[in-house]
Amino acid sequence: MKRLALILSASLLLVLALPGLAFAQDEAPTAAELSLAMDTVWVLVAAVLVIFMQAGFAMLEVGFSRMKNVGSVVAKILVNVAIAALMFWAVGFAFTFSDGGGLQSIIGLNGFFLSGSAETYAGLSWSQVPVSAKFVFQVAFVAVSLAIVWGTMLERTKFAVYVIFAVVFAGLIYPLVAHWVWGGGWLAELGKQDFAGSTVVHLSGAAAALAGTLLLGPRLGKYDDEGRPVTIPGHNMPLAVLGVLILWVGWYGFNPGSTMAATTQIADVALTTTLAAAAGVLGAMTMSYFYRRNVDVGMGGNGAIAALVAITASCAFVAPWASIIIGFVAGIIMYLVLMFVDRIGVDDPLGAIAAHGMGGVWGTLSCGLFTTPELAAVGQPGLFYGGGFTQLGVQALGIIACGGFVFLSSLLVFAILKATIGIRVSPEQELDGLDIHEHGVYGYPDLVATDPQGANGTSPRGAVSSGRPAESAT
């Protein structure tokens, strides 16, 4: 209406040959300019939320680690974000989203070092925001996928392994898989549905984690002499749940932001994301209550994460009621897989294989079940809407291809590292904790000081220091 009035009146003005119209044009932006600016604001806000997820992973990993290793955890987070940002800038973004010519089904080959124009990165040409906005948003996704890898390999991995694998993963492994699904590669051509990355981001991270863990082996003390799993609790549930809540908040950038445009759809996506997460908490808590007659804090958090992972693929394609089912089932699956994995000798301190891996698998498949005809922007409606098994088959193929490729390529990288520099710290280092050996400082210097005279060179509270050297030193 407004636009019609504007056009009508502008026509009259032109007929009347009123000069100065060009001046009036400088005053206020056009609708296209406003739309572009608004999309940019939204994508950037969403990117910031996703970047904030690094704080969530840091707190989650800290919470589920033992005190002696937390410095290592947070050092790794910082270095990994840094490497991911620079590698994705140098080559990863180009591999993922640019045109690959004859190899376009497999990989992009243009615009390295972010030197391309909007056209160069054809895989993202559907969004009008500047290339810089696209990069900042997408690089946050790589960093999430990379963070997932390490949740499983906590408390026993050499720091150099973090560094080297980050280079390869952010520079090549993730970009390949992302290109297949989001960059116009062969899975995109088949109509694979993965709105915000259940497969690309979460399953990829978990597949690499599984590869690394198999080569690492479990932590010392994780299995008793009869091979039964021993619970090694984390040290700080408040920080773990803070991590879960930060991740939950960050997911409102992850899922709704994947529109890469400011549309009303972002609210619909936020709705399915919210309901799924809520149902995931209850799914996992219900399992915990029936199996163990208690309400396990960590399980509740992992249930939320598994559900958020699962809804990531389908958040823009399914009805709210379906999101509740997807989330609840994700919580249950996570719980069962977590127990199963623990029993077969795979030591996964954070539950990343269960939450991100199986959450990713279930979420990817659930697109093939619940996608409604109205919302199927890509691919076909789901099985429950009469879409048949076609889409489900494509989804399964995507899981096998992406999960399989990341697992095998990561296994190769870790195997080479294992054969050369080694991937695991020495038993002595593991028992003492990684912090003091690799980082020269404890995560909590006041609490784990070993010197009864006080680690800080001051021993003010002598009266009570005899039995409590750590606290007394503070």
Add this chain to the structure above:
Amino acid sequence: MKRLALILSASLLLVLALPGLAFAQDEAPTAAELSLAMDTVWVLVAAVLVIFMQAGFAMLEVGFSRMKNVGSVVAKILVNVAIAALMFWAVGFAFTFSDGGGLQSIIGLNGFFLSGSAETYAGLSWSQVPVSAKFVFQVAFVAVSLAIVWGTMLERTKFAVYVIFAVVFAGLIYPLVAHWVWGGGWLAELGKQDFAGSTVVHLSGAAAALAGTLLLGPRLGKYDDEGRPVTIPGHNMPLAVLGVLILWVGWYGFNPGSTMAATTQIADVALTTTLAAAAGVLGAMTMSYFYRRNVDVGMGGNGAIAALVAITASCAFVAPWASIIIGFVAGIIMYLVLMFVDRIGVDDPLGAIAAHGMGGVWGTLSCGLFTTPELAAVGQPGLFYGGGFTQLGVQALGIIACGGFVFLSSLLVFAILKATIGIRVSPEQELDGLDIHEHGVYGYPDLVATDPQGANGTSPRGAVSSGRPAESAT
């Protein structure tokens, strides 16, 4: 350029009898579409900030709890958010905002399971954003109100009570009160002012908290043999203040977001919110300094919260200078009420009754004092602007009606629970801490291990383990 081209071409099109105008409209969004998209972005961003407040409550409650109970705190947060989201989706949103026909003064009765259209939820028809955006924003408010309930009942409440009360509160109690004020109910008809929920969200939560606490009784050891209150300090001031700062940040979604539209008014609301919070810190700190000659960290935080609660009702209606008075007085009131409540035997670990309850009462009343004629979008100007006592009376009626209803209905629910499953853990559980009994794991497993050999099955630091089993096990 774009605009010039558009205008030129539109002129030609008009000359050619208006064909292809629809095509021109496809090119760039209309002003109405842009406005709708912008409003949706803003409401969603605000919703995310309010959802983030759960992390604030979690940290605040953790910080003010003792170590032995922190796992229980964070488990409760996760489960409560989950229940609130699903109950509000199923029935609460409909009760609150839909039309109730003959019962419209009391409750809405349409559009359960979010099945309605924008018209169904007539109480929110003044905002143009999609129903999904309205829901995500409003559900975050329910979760805040519910979180307030538990701050007072920390460290002694059975987990099942959290679960059952959450169902009733998010499904019925909160929706009724919210309907009266925001859903077109009887208080809305009287012109009650409550921009963002001093009454609806904060006073409601505190009234339920008071009901529960009266039935629970104080924590063991809170009062000595002569009935004098004993200070039971929380265990972690840094996390408590982190919680306060997260809540403060979240309030920029809570208050400015309650415009539910992207207008310049959001900045005015952010301004009053900021100034009030600052004044609240100083009000409480001043009291702390004069009464005890020290600067109590927790009091500063509670002063900020009380002020934020108070300005919530009036943030869009008052001048900046008034917001400073409202905030400063809120900090003082909070301090006095906190000490009073403590002395009369009501054990409120977090100060929620003082901060959210009395903050809510004062904030609701302050509308009737400070609302300016220009900003009185609802109701009348305040007493200080010549509006007389009418609005003040309506505000007081709202406090009594909403506070009273929530208190009595919550008392009924808690009394039924007390008579059936019980609401309080056993003394043994309370002394040992809720974590180990109800959740099977400690919040800080490394620090509160009771087994001198180390809880984790590894005892690497034998040399120092004799006197310090907890640390040595890590």
Add this chain to the structure above:
Amino acid sequence: MKRLALILSASLLLVLALPGLAFAQDEAPTAAELSLAMDTVWVLVAAVLVIFMQAGFAMLEVGFSRMKNVGSVVAKILVNVAIAALMFWAVGFAFTFSDGGGLQSIIGLNGFFLSGSAETYAGLSWSQVPVSAKFVFQVAFVAVSLAIVWGTMLERTKFAVYVIFAVVFAGLIYPLVAHWVWGGGWLAELGKQDFAGSTVVHLSGAAAALAGTLLLGPRLGKYDDEGRPVTIPGHNMPLAVLGVLILWVGWYGFNPGSTMAATTQIADVALTTTLAAAAGVLGAMTMSYFYRRNVDVGMGGNGAIAALVAITASCAFVAPWASIIIGFVAGIIMYLVLMFVDRIGVDDPLGAIAAHGMGGVWGTLSCGLFTTPELAAVGQPGLFYGGGFTQLGVQALGIIACGGFVFLSSLLVFAILKATIGIRVSPEQELDGLDIHEHGVYGYPDLVATDPQGANGTSPRGAVSSGRPAESAT
């Protein structure tokens, strides 16, 4: 103008008897209104991110403090934010951005208590957002600058000093410097480049910190009998890194928000900010590895901060590749300065002088090196683009003038305080920790309880309490 054209043309249409057009105008906002609303949303979101940085500083300072002082740290954060907000509202904003008449080169002198109109604050007239939005955004910057001051003066400063200096700094010192650069003062007239405040915010904070530290002297135990520096580790690396990550996230409000308008440029600024931070982590970690053969967690975090500080001045003026160099060099400089400062007897627990001070110097200078001709909105292109030494000279002059003025005026304030009320706590208080003396409560009451019978009046775990009084009391 746009509006005028619309009104003129609409008048013509009305003459032509088109009814209902006025109604159509009510329907949708104009492009100018949309643009204004969008800018307001963006500036407010950015302001919230910058306000969130207070949580980052709190966690960073907590992490680098010893346990006995953390309550003091967080109390200080709350009070400082409160004072900064109210002082900047009363006088600081007017000093900074209003017209000063004959003293305009030095200070603004109109619009105290935020009483002015948009025209009053001429220094910000280039942004169209409401004055309330401008204030909320700018007040967050003052609070950041003030927070930087205290990172260096941790663990030994009297609480009253925090309070009094905050009044002077937020009310006068910061506003003067900010007026010179951003308020149309003499450095602005010379074309000094400082997009988001490497000089104004960060160097100012660090210069005041240096002044205070020189008068305070090092912490007890920081230097041994031969004057060699002793490492006093902080107590909580996870919270320190949480702080770094929150700051990093907040910087996306700090830098891109400094456009104070929703433009596509915000994404370009976010890109340079991201790449610089990543490079800063690697720069500092590389130094740590070569010098000490370990990967120091704190250094990684300080590297990120130093790089973020450095890119703050130039984020809108330089190419992505240049931002990587600026960040990497900032990480290296920070490391070297941190070690140097430590050795010459300046005890800087948080590394603020190195990270914010030298980061600010390097960032300000780097504008004069890397500013591209296309992006030089203010001043001249940099040396590496053929701009010669002019801009570099202006940048250096700005560093000397701003850094020197803040240092000397802060030195004066601290010296007066030292001569009157004193600025340092007693040795006994310092050894015991500030928490118990100034705040009446420990930051972690459970862990530092000195009473073997349990500080909380309950001693439930008697069986194990003999050797572990702190834990047993919980």
